[in-house]
Amino acid sequence: MMHPSSSRARAIAVPAPVAIPLNALLPWAAFGLLLCVLMLYFVGAEQGAVSLISGHEVHEFVHDGRHLLGFPCH
Amino acid sequence: MIAGRLLARGMIAGCLAAALAFVFARFFGEPQVALAIAFETARHAAHGAAPEHEMISRSVQASYGLATATLLYGAGFGGLFALVFSFAYGRLSFCSPRVLALLLAVAGFLTVVLVPDLKYPPNPPAVGNPATLGLRTETYFVMIALSISVAAIACLIGQKVSQMRDEWSGWLCGAAVFVLLIALVQAGLPNVNEVPDGFPAVVLWRFREAAIGMQVVLWGSMGLIFGALATPVLMARARS
Numbered sequence: 001m002m003h004p005s006s007s008r009a010r011a012i013a014v015p016a017p018v019a020i021p022l023n024a025l026l027p028w029a030a031f032g033l034l035l036c037v038l039m040l041y042f043v044g045a046e047q048g049a050v051s052l053i054s055g056h057e058v059h060e061f062v063h064d065g066r067h068l069l070g071f072p073c074h
Numbered sequence: 075m076i077a078g079r080l081l082a083r084g085m086i087a088g089c090l091a092a093a094l095a096f097v098f099a100r101f102f103g104e105p106q107v108a109l110a111i112a113f114e115t116a117r118h119a120a121h122g123a124a125p126e127h128e129m130i131s132r133s134v135q136a137s138y139g140l141a142t143a144t145l146l147y148g149a150g151f152g153g154l155f156a157l158v159f160s161f162a163y164g165r166l167s168f169c170s171p172r173v174l175a176l177l178l179a180v181a182g183f184l185t186v187v188l189v190p191d192l193k194y195p196p197n198p199p200a201v202g203n204p205a206t207l208g209l210r211t212e213t214y215f216v217m218i219a220l221s222i223s224v225a226a227i228a229c230l231i232g233q234k235v236s237q238m239r240d241e242w243s244g245w246l247c248g249a250a251v252f253v254l255l256i257a258l259v260q261a262g263l264p265n266v267n268e269v270p271d272g273f274p275a276v277v278l279w280r281f282r283e284a285a286i287g288m289q290v291v292l293w294g295s296m297g298l299i300f301g302a303l304a305t306p307v308l309m310a311r312a313r314s
Binding site: 035 | 075
């Protein structure tokens with residue numbers, strides 16, 4: 001039987017979770033939020049209800065994905 | 075830097091999960107899309123209208139188009155998922171990274187996908203009136219935003235109750251608040267009923283099953299993959 005204080009037992013012990021400080025998180029949160037919302041916008045709504053780029057190419061290209069991912073498409 | 079590393083890993087996990095979801099959608103979703111388009115074409119022909127001009131061929135839409143849309147969606151939600159995880163880890167939850175990632179994936183699927191879809195389910199081509207697209211898009215995104223807000227409120231209340239009483243009561247109170255507020259929100263938002271006459275019910279049902287199944291694959295594998303990818307980052311930080 002393994003002794004609880006053997007080096008192996010200590011090596012696999014999981015440290016208690018330490019929160020990431022908010023001031024370290026904030027810049028990444030702003031950047032990530034902007035980037036991710038932009039990506040989701042192009043999949044979900046561009047050239048549908050709202051249009052930044054004229055035409056229908058974006059809409060047509062992501063058409064099947066938009067339907068299957070649950071966005072209103074047309 | 076750690077938040078940045080987790081953000082990148084979240085987006086990678088989202089892309090990998092999206093690849094699996096794409097395979098699922100390709101096998102279970104695309105046949106239903108094809109049946110719905112066949113219905114639409116037959117209806118156009120019956121009205122003597124010319125067939126719709128195809129700007130991008132159906133085969134491209136069903137392969138590269140679907141893959142691109144799914145990857146963007148996976149990367150987008152993977153990134154947001156990583157941000158919520160970075161906030162919750164060690165703050166709202168003291169679970170291990172793997173357990174927290176899986177819990178958050180379940181919560182994300184419920185909040186962002188299942189609850190909004192219960193009110194505004196995914197629709198195949200031919201279902202939905204183009205004239206109401208603006209309204210439907212608006213109500214759909216409002217539903218998602220309200221669902222996320224309600225989840226945050228339920229989480230805060232659950233947290234408070236579990237500090238005052240015990241964890242079990244906290245989960246129960248949080249869940250009760252969530253169900254109650256969602257019921258009110260869904261009863262208050264406008265109904266949409268635009269399934270055309272004669273549209274095969276089985277196609278509609280199979281399409282919606284496939285759409286939700288695809289999301290189960292995406293969120294489930296995203297949680298598992300992100301848990302595995304985040305663990306070494308957080309363990310290295312705890313050791314240093």
